[in-house]
Amino acid sequence: xxxxxxxxxxxxxxxxxxxxxxxxxxxxxxxxxxxxxxxxxxxxxxxxxxxxxxxxxxxxxxxxxxxxxxxxxxxxxxxxxxxxxxxxxxxxxxxxxxxxxxxxxxxxxxxxxxxxxxxxxxxxxxxxxxxxxxxxxxxxxxxxxxxxxxxxxxxxxxxxxxxxxxxxxxxxxxxxxxxxxxxxxxxxxxxxxxxxxxxxxxxxxxxxxxxxxxxxxxxxxxxxxxxxxxxxxxxxxxxxxxxxxxxxxxxxxxxxxxxxxxxxxxxxxxxxxxxxxxxxxxxxxxxxxxxxxxxxxxxxxxxxxxxxxxxxxxxxxxxxx
Ligand code: A3P
Numbered sequence: 001x002x003x004x005x006x007x008x009x010x011x012x013x014x015x016x017x018x019x020x021x022x023x024x025x026x027x028x029x030x031x032x033x034x035x036x037x038x039x040x041x042x043x044x045x046x047x048x049x050x051x052x053x054x055x056x057x058x059x060x061x062x063x064x065x066x067x068x069x070x071x072x073x074x075x076x077x078x079x080x081x082x083x084x085x086x087x088x089x090x091x092x093x094x095x096x097x098x099x100x101x102x103x104x105x106x107x108x109x110x111x112x113x114x115x116x117x118x119x120x121x122x123x124x125x126x127x128x129x130x131x132x133x134x135x136x137x138x139x140x141x142x143x144x145x146x147x148x149x150x151x152x153x154x155x156x157x158x159x160x161x162x163x164x165x166x167x168x169x170x171x172x173x174x175x176x177x178x179x180x181x182x183x184x185x186x187x188x189x190x191x192x193x194x195x196x197x198x199x200x201x202x203x204x205x206x207x208x209x210x211x212x213x214x215x216x217x218x219x220x221x222x223x224x225x226x227x228x229x230x231x232x233x234x235x236x237x238x239x240x241x242x243x244x245x246x247x248x249x250x251x252x253x254x255x256x257x258x259x260x261x262x263x264x265x266x267x268x269x270x271x272x273x274x275x276x277x278x279x280x281x282x283x284x285x286x287x288x289x290x291x292x293x294x295x296x297x298x299x300x301x302x303x304x305x306x307x308x309x310x311x312x313x314x315x316x317x318x319x320x321x
């Protein structure tokens with residue numbers, strides 16, 4: 001890794017010039033392979049800056065995920081847990097007025113790309129980086145990581161809709177399903193290969209269970225209360241008996257539910273600029289929020305192919321979907 005901040009730009013240019021490049025996501029972005037994972041150029045530049053400059057503090061909580069695995073939900077839940085007094089007061093609750101992405105900035109996007117940060121001192125950050133690409137200080141310090149993953153079939157379907165919708169000139173345009181599927185299976189998707197991303201954090205969570213909380217979207221859906229309590233404890237803000245009696249756990253669950261967040265005005269009509277040139281409607285982060293929607297999109301053959309890759313990649317790891 002580059003040791004001098006002055007070299008970061010040079011290194012970025014060099015990677016863009018020489019790294020394996022995939023231009024097949026034509027309607028979306030070219031992807032560049034760096035440290036085994038595929039990145040859009042802007043994310044890649046932010047990654048290099050983060051690797052170079054980010055100094056994690058022991059109090060930091062970093063929410064880690066591959067895209068489309070439930071990042072928005074995890075951001076909302078963790079933000080609400082850590083800013084409980086604010087979020088349980090309807091007159092002040094930031095989650096009623098801003099998308100969770102504005103409340104919890106991305107390490108490789110927001111922090112080093114001169115964007116105003118709503119909460120400059122907040123210990124809460126998010127990243128799509130793979131475990132091995134995290135800045136050294138994240139691994140070396142006592143900060144904590146929460147990782148969320150999801151059934152690869154639902155991740156793919158969610159990604160396919162998202163990519164189509166974000167870049168669509170006409171509402172409803174979708175990138176060809178078969179082509180997107182092939183790219184996803186080959187690992188050439190945003191922050192892919194998806195399976196390697198999951199495995200990196202899974203193995204690290206087994207090695208450092210006090211540092212990394214590993215969550216699955218499906219578990220969070222099925223037993224939201226249980227995992228919300230676990231998350232609160234892990235980030236050092238457990239619910240007290242009196243908070244429980246007063247319904248704080250249920251209120252946060254309800255506040256961050258798909259049904260509630262997706263119908264808020266800010267999430268129906270607002271926009272969030274990932275970069276100045278990439279503005280995404282907040283509604284694109286709230287599609288269906290269900291487990292198993294892949295059944296409406298994938299053929300039996302596609303299901304078998306993804307399940308086969310999952311089985312092969314995760315074999316022996318102790319992780320299943
Ligand atoms: P679907 O496209 O399957 O509906 P990410 O936040 O990582 O981009 O993931 C987006 C996925 O999470 C989308 O899945 C979206 O609908 C779902 N999602 C967003 N908010 C959610 C919430 N509060 N509860 C459950 N799922 C949510």
